[in-house]
Amino acid sequence: MTSPVLLWLHRELRLGDNRALLAAVASGQPVLPIFVLDDETPGAWRPGEASRWWLHHSLAALAADLARLGAPLLLRRGRIADILPSLVRETGASAIHAGQPVEPWARRVAAELPRLAGVPLVLHRTVTLFDPEALRSGAGTPYAVFTPFSKACLARGPAAPPLPAPAHILAPERVPPSDPLEAWGLLPGQPDWAGGLRGTWTPGEAGARQRLAGFLDHTMEAYATARDRPDMDGTSRLSPHLHFGEISADQLWHAARAAGDGPGQIAFIREILWREFSAHLLWHHPTLPETPLRPNFARMPWQTAPRALRAWQRGRTGLPIVDAGMRQLWQTGWMHNRVRMIVASLLVKHLMLPWQQGEAWFWDTLVDADLANNAASWQWVAGCGADAAPFFRIFNPVLQGRKFDPDGSYVRRFVPELARLPDRWIHEPWAAPADVLEAARLRPGITYPAPIVDLAAGRARALAAFASLSAT
Known part of the structure; x- marks a missing residue:
């Protein structure tokens, strides 16, 4: 029986332009594709809940695509450094093909695999x-x-140039048992919060x-x-x-x-x-998700404000474009990039809450949660990352709303409490005259929250904090 090669799939859940897959097929040996759900390796960023929803459907789609080419998709759960060497011994595989991972924890695993598995690991540019x-x-x-x-x-x-998908994949004569995808519990139970995701995306x-x-x-x-x-x-x-x-x-x-x-x-x-x-x-910079690139930002006088953090997470800050973005995120697992910058600036500058708290929330709620993008972008907004000049840039959510959502249709879509407000007041409801609020059936602080921070005072506090970093 010809020994197979393993195809370790990490972040290349596709057939087209998959150099690791094509190299495995080109070996002339049977190919056994495997995806490992690793929630156990130290330092691994466990996929957030929205990402797990996407992963379930993406793996189901990939399994169907592979089956049409004659190959199974093997699913295993556990430490990659344990699963892949065990599978090599179980199948007699002669090599492992994989995409070159970017995440620090996955790179460490890849560096150890040849020794642990006793066969070559051939890495390809796929990400x-x-x-x-x-x-x-x-x-x-x-x-x-x-x-x-x-x-x-x-x-x-x-x-x-992108490479075409293979026309056929030679499968091993004997395929080891696979975990049932449903057994991984990647989909939400009750309450089922994924309705907005299902209505928005096709993984x-x-x-x-x-x-x-x-x-x-x-x-x-x-x-x-x-x-x-x-x-x-x-x-x-x-x-x-x-x-x-x-x-x-x-x-x-x-x-x-x-x-x-x-x-x-x-x-x-x-x-x-x-x-x-x-x-x-x-x-x-492997510590990018945890540590500021600019060392002086380790002294930033961050605040501790769990109630403000919760209001931000749930889209209850009283600042319409911020709340619209956070509710869009909660409903669809995605947020418009301009609004991502606005909501992040409010958190780390007006509220003076650590950027890592925002990074963690995005990691759990975004379907596109990417370790490099998420960390680099949060550090950029916080002013402590690469290319963050001027680092003291502070977005004003009222002005940003007026500029990029001029008639308030984005806010009205995700913050229906404000739907009856005229365009003039949609981004600053607390400043609307009493008769306008009455006509809009809006009661500030009751039907819609008052702003959790005074924008001018929050800006001044942030600038003072930046000044203290420069002075020390």
Whole structure:
């Protein structure tokens, strides 16, 4: 019996442009794809609840796609460093193929696997556009500023052309038993909070292709300007598909290039490169999710305010565009990127709560929760990360709302208590005259909360904190 090779799937839940899968097939040996749900390895960021919902459906879709090519999808739960060596012994596998992980804990596991399993581990680029070690500044150091990083990426030429899916996968004669996907309990019980997710998303490679096609046909042309407007359908919403590897960064790059070279395409490629920059930062700074890149921010005088944190999490801050964003997140598992910056700025600057608390909430509630993107973006907003200049930037949620949701349609969608307010007052209901509030059936502090922070006082406190860091 010919020995198989294992295909360890981590964040490449697709058949198309999957270099690890194609290399395993090219070996001429039977291929056994396996996904391990590892909630036990020290340092591993256990997937949040929204991500677990997505993972269930993505694995179900992948299993069906693999079955059509003749291969099973083996599911096991436990420590990867235990499961894969055990499976090598069980099957007599001669090698393991896998995508190069970016997460620090997964990189540590990958480094130990050849010794533990006793067979080669062959890693392939499946998550990023470029080899994470390939991009260095002129001084030979990792990049810390996005613009020179993006220029270096563009100077390398186009991303590698996407590769087609294999036509057939040779399966082993004997397939070890697999965990039933339902036994993992990735879906919510009661209460079932996932209705908004089901109504918004179609996880899986086919869903990713459909989302990309819709974006190219209807949104790409206006993307450069519409992407900042939460009241419009102006973004790609491809981030969860990209995070789970249902579509590759190479595929998105070439799809954008094929669509032309207008402002929308240029802006979209810039967003792909921001994702690449986040991975670059995590690769070279493994403590990025926990520790500020700027050491002086370890002295930031953060506050302890559990009630304010809870109000922020539930969209009950009394600041309409913030509450709309937090409720959109709770209902759909996703939030518009402009609004992500607004709600994050309120938390870490006006409320002076640690960025790690916001990072943890996003990790649990976002379907596109990505360790590199989440950590890099929260550090950027907090002012303690890479390229965070000016680090003392503080978003005013009223002004941001007026600029990017001018008629309040985004707020009205997710904060229906405010639906009857005129546009003039939709982003500042506490300032509306009494007759306007009465006509809108709005009772500040009762039917909708009063602001949990005075914006001017919160801004002054944050600027004083930044000044204290500079002075010490």
